[in-house]
Amino acid sequence: xxxxxxxxxxVLIQGILVRDLQNGNVAVRVGDQTFVGRPVPTHRLS
Numbered sequence: 001x002x003x004x005x006x007x008x009x010x011v012l013i014q015g016i017l018v019r020d021l022q023n024g025n026v027a028v029r030v031g032d033q034t035f036v037g038r039p040v041p042t043h044r045l046s
Contacts, residue, residue: 005026005037005040
């Protein structure tokens with residue numbers, strides 16, 4: 001599953017979900033690097 005996370009106030013990273021962390025953050029993998037940040041809310045159109 002692809003997730004988008006926010007790192008800092010202006011940087012967004014999109015990658016493969018690695019795991020959900022207990023503090024509410026999410027880890028995603030991009031290539032051989034793993035990034036941790038706040039998940040971006042998903043908005044669905046009706």
